[in-house]
Amino acid sequence: MSEFMFHSNLNNQNNLIKNKLQLKSRGETVLQAREISYRYGTGSWIMEDVNLGVKPGEVVGLTGKSGAGKTTLAKIIAGYLKPNHGRVTIDGYLLQEKNAPHPVQLVWQHPEKVINPRWRMEKTLLEGGTYTDELLQDLEIKKDWLRRWPSELSGGELQRICLARALGASPGYLIADEMTTMLDAITQAQIWHTVLHMVEKKNIGVLAISHDNALLNRVSDRMVDFSMIRDKYETKK
Amino acid sequence: MNNKVRKRKYSLRQRTIAKIVIALVLLLIMVVSSLLIGPDRLGVNLDLRNQSPSLDFLFGTDWLGRDMLARTLKGLVLSLGVGVLAAFASTCIALLLSLVAAWSSWTDRLVSWLIDLFLSVPHLVTLILISFTVGGGFKGVVIGLSLTHWPSLTRVLRAELLQIKQAEYIQVSKRLGKTRGWIARHHYLPHLMPQLLIGFTLLFPHAILHEAAVTFLGFGLSAEQPAIGVILSESMNYLTTGMWWLAFFPGLSLVCMVALFDLLGQSVRKMIDPYHAMK
Numbered sequence: 001m002s003e004f005m006f007h008s009n010l011n012n013q014n015n016l017i018k019n020k021l022q023l024k025s026r027g028e029t030v031l032q033a034r035e036i037s038y039r040y041g042t043g044s045w046i047m048e049d050v051n052l053g054v055k056p057g058e059v060v061g062l063t064g065k066s067g068a069g070k071t072t073l074a075k076i077i078a079g080y081l082k083p084n085h086g087r088v089t090i091d092g093y094l095l096q097e098k099n100a101p102h103p104v105q106l107v108w109q110h111p112e113k114v115i116n117p118r119w120r121m122e123k124t125l126l127e128g129g130t131y132t133d134e135l136l137q138d139l140e141i142k143k144d145w146l147r148r149w150p151s152e153l154s155g156g157e158l159q160r161i162c163l164a165r166a167l168g169a170s171p172g173y174l175i176a177d178e179m180t181t182m183l184d185a186i187t188q189a190q191i192w193h194t195v196l197h198m199v200e201k202k203n204i205g206v207l208a209i210s211h212d213n214a215l216l217n218r219v220s221d222r223m224v225d226f227s228m229i230r231d232k233y234e235t236k237k
Numbered sequence: 238m239n240n241k242v243r244k245r246k247y248s249l250r251q252r253t254i255a256k257i258v259i260a261l262v263l264l265l266i267m268v269v270s271s272l273l274i275g276p277d278r279l280g281v282n283l284d285l286r287n288q289s290p291s292l293d294f295l296f297g298t299d300w301l302g303r304d305m306l307a308r309t310l311k312g313l314v315l316s317l318g319v320g321v322l323a324a325f326a327s328t329c330i331a332l333l334l335s336l337v338a339a340w341s342s343w344t345d346r347l348v349s350w351l352i353d354l355f356l357s358v359p360h361l362v363t364l365i366l367i368s369f370t371v372g373g374g375f376k377g378v379v380i381g382l383s384l385t386h387w388p389s390l391t392r393v394l395r396a397e398l399l400q401i402k403q404a405e406y407i408q409v410s411k412r413l414g415k416t417r418g419w420i421a422r423h424h425y426l427p428h429l430m431p432q433l434l435i436g437f438t439l440l441f442p443h444a445i446l447h448e449a450a451v452t453f454l455g456f457g458l459s460a461e462q463p464a465i466g467v468i469l470s471e472s473m474n475y476l477t478t479g480m481w482w483l484a485f486f487p488g489l490s491l492v493c494m495v496a497l498f499d500l501l502g503q504s505v506r507k508m509i510d511p512y513h514a515m516k
Contacts, residue, residue, distance in 0.1 A: 080408055101414035113405040118427050128413055169413050 030055050031104060031173045031205055033077050036086035038069075046072055047230045049086070054173055054205040059196070061216030062209045064226030070209045071109065073226070074175045077207070078106035090172065101129065101169035109178040111158035115150045121161055122146035128168030138194040139164055140187075156183040160191065167198060173205040181210065192219050253504040260497050264317070271314040278307045279463065290482050297482035300475055309487045311463040313494060319375070319458075320445035323382030327444070328437045330387040332429065335394035336421055339402055348395065355388040364447055365456045378457045382444045390436040394429055401428050431509040438502035442495040449491055465491045 036050040046069040054060050064070045075081045077088050079095055079102050088095055090103055108114045115124050125131050125146065136143070139160045145153060153161070159179065166174060176195070180188040196219065199206055210216050216223055247255070282302035290297040296305035338348035355363065368381035401407060401424070410420055451457040452466025460467055465487050472483030 079412055099414055099416050102412040105412070106409075108405065108409075110405075114409045116406045116424060123423075127410060127415070165413070 031077070031088070031090050031207075033073070033088050034086055036073065036076055036083045036088070038072060038076060038081065038083045050229050052077075052207075052224065052229065054207050056172065056205045057199055057203045058222075059199060059206040059208055059220040061220030061223040062207060062226055063211060063213055063216055063223060064230075066211060068226050069230060070226050071177055074106055074177045074207070074209055078102065078104045078175055080106065101171065103172040104175060105166040105169055105171035105173070106175045106177060107159070107163050107166050107179045109181065111155060111162045112150065114162060115158060117150050119150070120146065121148055121150065121153065124150075124161060125165055125168065128165035129170065131164055131168045135164055135167060138197065140190060156187055159183065163191065163195070170202070171204065173207065175207045175209065177209045178211075179208070180215070181212065188215070195219075249504060249508055253501070253508055256497070256501045256504060260501050263494070263497065267310060267313050267317070271310045274307045274310060278304055279311065287480060289480075290486075296486040297480070299472070299483055300480075305468075305482065305486060308463045308468060309465070309490055312465040312468055312487060313490060315458070315462060315464050316445045316448055316491065317494075319378055319382070319448045320441050322379050323386065323444040323448070324437050324440040326379070326383035327386040327440050328390065328433055330383065331390040331394055331436065332433060334387065334391045335398055335429070336425065338391075338395045339398040339421075339425065340417070345395070345399075348391065352388045352392055352395075355385065360385050360447060361450060364451055365454065368451055368456050373456060374459055375462075378448055378451060381451070382447060386440050386444055386447075390432075390440065393432055393436065397429060397432055398425060401425065435502060435506040435509060438498060438505060442498040442502070445491070445498075446495055 031054045033050060033052045036052075037045060037048045039045045050073060052060075052062075052073070062070055062073075072081065076083050079088070088104075095103060141157075141160050141164060145157060145161070150158060159182065163179065174195070180191055183191065192215075195206065198204055206220075208216055208220055213223075245252075280303070282298075285294070285298050285302040286300055288294050288298040288302075294304055294306065296309055298304055299308075334348050334351070338345045364381045364385045366381075367384050368377040371377040371380050407420060407424055410424060415423075448457060449464070449466040449469065452464050453470045455470065457466055458464040460471075468487045469484055472480070472487075475483055
């Protein structure tokens with residue numbers, strides 16, 4: 001842990017370490033990515049020994065430059081990719097569930113890619129499990145959208161469906177990877193309002209990924225700069 | 238500049254619908270008329286032997302005085318039945334094997350190997366072998382056809398599945414806790430549906446032709462059944478005596494039916510899968 005102290009952005013790192021220590025001492029359930037290293041094939045390492053923790057009911061903002069590997073980390077935590085080293089645990093347990101919804105749900109950057117184009121929206125929604133009218137109302141999803149095809153909705157509308165689907169699987173943690181980047185400010189605020197409401201109500205932990213620092217500052221309890229946790233080796237040299 | 242682009246009077250959709258209608262009408266006429274033909278019209282009538290085509294006997298009569306039109310119709314319906322059964326079974330096998338191939342990397346290798354194995358031997362040879370081993374007749378031909386016509390369609394379906402397997406929405410579905418069976422039923426099957434339909438319509442004429450071929454060679458349907466293949470092989474003996482109508486009309490009607498369904502399959506494919514035209 002002590003290597004973190006060398007970073008210039010001491011504030012963030014101190015926060016992270018403090019949080020981790022607190023979490024450890026309290027013994028709470030917590031989503032942890034420990035010493036994650038990853039590279040595509042035999043290419044150069046995209047990240048080495050990355051540590052990140054999210055508590056239930058906490059919103060952690062992850063910022064970083066485009067192409068830094070934020071999404072790759074998100075995919076690793078949500079179980080889409082297997083890290084070369086390291087592990088992702090919840091409450092100390094490895095995530096290995098099969099045929100049950102993954103406890104960490106990822107909301108993708110491009111909603112049109114994660115929806116089957118041959119399904120009506122209602123089936124897509126039900127893929128996550130159940131949905132309530134209340135949730136649809138909170139996300140401003142109109143009832144008549146459910147009868148439509150994906151090509152008949154805008155990106156923002158699809159993204160709301162994706163969010164509703166992810167929440168329908170009642171995850172313990174949610175990763176919002178540039179979830180609202182394509183939306184206008186008002187809708188963005190609406191959606192985040194709903195998400196923060198859910199965080200409170202269901203005690204969901206959220207990892208919000210964006211390069212929009214202003215947004216992350218507004219919604220998250222603490223911020224982590226991805227380049228700080230990623231470039232450990234470089235700074236050590 | 239665009240002089241070379243041929244302007245068509247009717248669109249692809251209109252032409253396809255026209256082909257479907259024509260094919261269905263012909264099918265209906267064939268099936269209904271063969272149902273109306275009683276055993277008396279198929280019977281032997283030695284007074285009317287070797288009649289050339291006339292208004293009474295449109296397709297002429299054979300060396301036993303049997304009406305060739307009635308025999309041809311019966312034969313076509315029989316071929317149709319064999320074709321539908323075999324094409325359906327082949328499509329099912331192709332679907333099943335492509336799903337197996339999508340299961341894991343070693344099943345994929347196994348299925349690819351099987352496809353290559355069957356494609357490396359000419360259809361007709363395996364068809365004759367299987368049909369002969371099973372014991373010939375209707376059952377032998379159908380089993381033989383079903384077991385030999387799946388490889389090309391399986392290859393197409395496997396490629397489609399390879400593509401969709403990597404799609405993000407499938408990955409998401411897995412993380413939402415869906416089983417492989419669920420994903421196969423709800424994601425894969427609707428995706429493969431157009432290919433299955435096209436595959437079936439294209440397999441169907443192919444199966445009919447091969448049925449006729451294997452029957453012609455004597456390894457297929459038995460001689461007392463009025464199959465087109467049987468008619469053709471029997472009439473070979475009489476062609477030299479100038480009775481051209483014995484082989485001409487049955488052969489022509491077989492070719493017409495096959496060509497019609499082939500055209501139908503091609504244009505349905507062009508409509509559903511326009512990229513295929515560029516390949």
